[in-house]
Amino acid sequence: MGSKMIAFFALIAVAFVRASPPNFVLIFGDDLGYGDLGCFGHPSSLTPNLDRLAANGLRFTDFYVTSPVCSPSRAALLTGRYQTRSGIYPGVLYPSSIGGLPLNETTIAEVLKSKGYSTAMVGKWHLGVGANGAYLPTRQGFDNYLGIPYSHDQGSCQNLSCFPPDVKCFGRCDQGVVTVPLMLGDTIKQQPADFLKIEKSYGDFASQFIRVAAQNERPFFLYYPSHHTHYPQYAGEEYAGKSLRGPFGDALMEFDGTIGKILQTLMETDVINNTLVFFTSDNGPELMRRSRGGNSGLLKCGKGTTYEGGMREPAVAYWPGLIQPGVTHALSSSLDILPTFAKLAGASLPEVQLDGVEMTNILFNLGPSKRETMFYYPTDPSEKYSVFAVRWGKYKAHYYTRGATHSETTPDQDCSLFAFQKYHDPPLLFDLEADPSENYNLTGPDWDPVRTKITVLKEQFEATMVFGESEIGKGKDPTLEPCCTPECSPKPDCCRCNSEL
Structure with a gap:
């Protein structure tokens, strides 16, 4: 197809978007390396749904996140700003962290809500809990939330089951803190979270959200930041022992299965042709876990470093009929997602210094990027050393x-x-x-x-x-650790509950 014809279709696409606001599904992996997916070259990963997205969508070869660890990468994704601006540094937030993503930062969810979007998040937040849940997703533009508010290894896990029938989690995870809670909105429903069933709950929650939005004819934004494939890996009965890569492969396969369920729901509700699905991950693989830690492919090093393996990620954009299947080598970043979604939704950008640029020329024209540079910050950025x-x-x-x-x-x-x-x-x-x-x-x-x-x-x-101001530098307060029975004793062991979702 000639460049003029592609440009013509791009104009049609933009006109269509203006007539009918598109839906957005943003999928974010965890510690997933550049070389972990079959569509990015891994010989034994079983990821049929992601592979199908890549085959029928646009695969990015030069896509970057802004940090080689979790919390700052997530802050940049949701705000379109380097984490140094929002204060999500150094390192990551913890269950007892006093700080969190500042409420004066504008998230993608808040941008889209201004245009009448229904918003939901399911999975890993890791941008703070705070006093009385001050930093939870429900305070940051998300109408609906089901998930663990931080990383699922940030609580003792040695006695928890990660694979059926009762295979204990590999390792001990963090000690001396509460077990990880599963929250619905601002309420803890389960503590500890049931790793064997959590992904099914996520898939059901996401599907129900899509169905309700479609029935109400409202545009929607679904953000699914998975716990997969972060340590400790886990998987339910449907996926345990089914992959070719052991526990890591089972976890990856379960992640792919939830993506498949979301795609199936988009098809069943007849909204898939008006939905942009974007997939990427937060940082490179945790190589210290060996075969349980992922793979950066041909890239150097992994999580925690500013080498390519730490910050270049697999990425795929999928929109049937509007994004032509192909591969782009255009320089792109998670920073660019907010301005892209805003443009497609006809929403105004936040009145702050943004570091992202919109990607519609890449998506619809396979054209060059507006991005000229990418800056690599370490896990502990400072004004003294600045960009690495x-x-x-x-x-x-x-x-x-x-x-x-x-x-x-x-x-x-x-x-x-x-x-x-x-x-x-x-x-x-x-x-x-x-x-x-x-x-x-x-x-x-x-x-x-x-x-x-x-x-x-x-x-x-x-x-x-x-x-x-560094939000992580504000320190910790053990009383802020989420506990479903806050007056119980002795903590943290007494924080246990199991309510129906």
Whole structure:
């Protein structure tokens, strides 16, 4: 199909969107590596639904998140702003964290609610609980919420069942805190959450939300940030032992199954042709877990690092009839989702400094990106060290490098915790199109102009960055840990309940 014809269809698509507001389904994996899906090259992953999305949608090869760990990556996804602006740094939020995603930050859900959208979230929040649930999704634009408000390893798990009939979870997870709660809205319904049944509950909840919105003829936004495939892996009876990759593969297969259920509901309610489905993940694989920790494919290192394996993610956009099947190498980011959804919904952008750019030219035209650069922050960004690396076009410059505990166990010593922070002058320079594994530093005077250009872009960006107050730096208060029986004793063991959903 010629470029003029593609552009014509793009104009039709935009006109259609204006006449009928589209629905949005945003799927976010957890610790899922660039090399973990069959459609991205893994030989034994069983992900038929994601593979079908990729085959019939647009697969991104150069899609980035903003942090190599959970909470800051999620903040950037929902706000279209680097986590340094919103204060979700350093590291991640905990059950007892005093802070959370500031309520004056505008989320995708809030942007879409301004246009009459029904909104729901199901799964992992990890952007704070706070006093009296001050930071829960229901306070951040989501009408409906079912999920665990933080990571499912942030509570002791050694006595919990992760696989049927009663296979205990691998490892101990966090000790000395309450077991993970399953919340419906602002209310704890189950503590500890039942890992064997939770994904079925998520699928049922998501399907019911879609059906109600479709029956009421309301546009909707469904955000499904899964716990899969974060440690400890788990899966219910339908998927346990069914994959070719052991526990990790079973968890991934269950994740794929929930995606399949959502897609099936979109078809049954006859809204799939007016729905943009976007899939990606929060950061690279936790290589320290070995075969239970995911795979970054040909990319270097993984979670916790600013190498490609830590922050380049699989991504797929799917919209039958409007997004043509294909592959794009356009530079794109989770930052770009908010402005893209806002444009398609006809919603106004928040009146703040956004770091995202809209992607409609990529989605409908397979055209070039409006994004020129990607800036890589470490897990603990600071004004002193600021950006660790910058991608400009196909080139990436590392100003600082270091390994991480999360990326231990690989033969590459650059990934190790003992690869301490190192300053590079001149910066390391890689051509990511020719060398996505970051093996071959480009040296010599011929490359000086590229380094100079990237340094100028870095300095320009840093001049616009205003670090928000660190929400994680506000500390912890054990009394804030969610407990379904708050007056019970002794804590945390007494926090137990099991109500009907």
